[in-house]
Amino acid sequence: MIDLRSDTITKPSDKMLDTMLQAKVGDDVYGEDPTVKELEEKIANFFAMDSAMFFPSGTMANQTALKIHTSPGDQVIAHEYSHVYNYEGGGASFNSGVSFKLLKGDKGMFNPDELKYAINPKNFYHAPLTKLVSLENTTNKGGGHCWDVNQFEKIKKICDENELGLHMDGARVWNSIVAKNNNPELYGNYFDTISVCLSKGLGCPVGSILVGKKKFIDKALRIRKILGGGMRQVGYLAAAGLYALENNLQRLSVDHQKAKEIASRFSSKDCINSVNEVETNIIILELNESVEKQKIINHFSEKEIIFDWYSMGLKKIRIVTHLNYSDEDHKRLLQVVDNL
Numbered sequence: 001m002i003d004l005r006s007d008t009i010t011k012p013s014d015k016m017l018d019t020m021l022q023a024k025v026g027d028d029v030y031g032e033d034p035t036v037k038e039l040e041e042k043i044a045n046f047f048a049m050d051s052a053m054f055f056p057s058g059t060m061a062n063q064t065a066l067k068i069h070t071s072p073g074d075q076v077i078a079h080e081y082s083h084v085y086n087y088e089g090g091g092a093s094f095n096s097g098v099s100f101k102l103l104k105g106d107k108g109m110f111n112p113d114e115l116k117y118a119i120n121p122k123n124f125y126h127a128p129l130t131k132l133v134s135l136e137n138t139t140n141k142g143g144g145h146c147w148d149v150n151q152f153e154k155i156k157k158i159c160d161e162n163e164l165g166l167h168m169d170g171a172r173v174w175n176s177i178v179a180k181n182n183n184p185e186l187y188g189n190y191f192d193t194i195s196v197c198l199s200k201g202l203g204c205p206v207g208s209i210l211v212g213k214k215k216f217i218d219k220a221l222r223i224r225k226i227l228g229g230g231m232r233q234v235g236y237l238a239a240a241g242l243y244a245l246e247n248n249l250q251r252l253s254v255d256h257q258k259a260k261e262i263a264s265r266f267s268s269k270d271c272i273n274s275v276n277e278v279e280t281n282i283i284i285l286e287l288n289e290s291v292e293k294q295k296i297i298n299h300f301s302e303k304e305i306i307f308d309w310y311s312m313g314l315k316k317i318r319i320v321t322h323l324n325y326s327d328e329d330h331k332r333l334l335q336v337v338d339n340l
């Protein structure tokens with residue numbers, strides 16, 4: 001089976017599992033797990049930010065960030081494709097009681113000038129109070145695209161002028177850092193909080209981190225507890241994160257190269273209307289209006305290949321390359337695409 005539904009489906013390697021078993025652990029709810037502390041410190045330093053906190057999921061890290069920056073009734077500005085709006089089960093309203101103002105824009109990114117006009121004037125009390133801007137890097141539903149760091153500077157300036165918090169949903173920020181050869185320490189200049197996933201491209205079984213300014217991460221401790229995310233001997237999981245940062249970060253370029261090759265094979269097919277311009281590990285195919293998606297699904301499932309058929313939209317298919325997608329799998333997949 002070749003499973004390219006998501007980069008979350010990877011299984012920990014023997015070496016990763018060995019490292020996990022060797023971890024020194026303690027009760028992290030008492031702040032006594034040395035491996036969790038090591039990982040948190042390492043990631044805070046990586047982004048040149050004050051503090052970091054381990055979470056069981058990216059959703060909980062994002063939800064905590066929304067809660068840190070807002071009060072019930074406030075508004076969050078985000079792209080219409082954003083994960084915090086589309087895929088967190090309505091958590092933003094459930095946990096924080098906030099509404100969204102959604103921006104449009106290519107590839108899941110918005111223009112800073114449009115952001116400026118989306119902010120509700122503070123003294124106009126008829127409208128919700130705008131409190132937070134959240135952007136995604138890389139963009140998931142947008143097709144794995146990377147923000148240009150120059151845009152961060154513009155957005156940060158607008159946020160400062162309007163006293164807004166700035167959060168990055170960086171579930172796949174690793175892919176962006178590798179694809180654009182960005183210095184991650186730059187990110188610390190612009191964002192108040194960044195959530196990152198260890199369980200996607202980096203190949204860990206579980207785990208996300210919220211990194212940010214000290215005053216925000218201090219606040220996150222209580223919120224994580226309320227959400228049920230305070231965990232005990234969780235150093236076993238943090239150890240996987242430490243292993244992944246050492247061993248699985250730079251190799252993301254391999255996933256990116258394979259994704260580019262897959263996209264280019266699909267782009268010449270009659271059934272395809274468009275393929276995104278692949279920058280990282282996500283390919284979004286849009287089928288021609290007249291093509292039945294089920295036929296495409298059948299063609300691949302007969303060869304034991306599965307993609308994400310449904311979550312991106314009626315005529316869209318998402319393909320995500322990852323650590324467990326081997327060179328052999330890749331060869332076989334390209335052949336099946338050629339025969340489509």
Ligand SMILES: *Cc1c(COP(=O)(O)O)cnc(C)c1O
Nearest residue numbers: 057058059060083136140169171
């Ligand atoms: C996967 C993902 C998350 C977090 O998802 P979890 O499954 O809860 O870890 C957040 N944002 C984006 C853009 C994602 O792709």
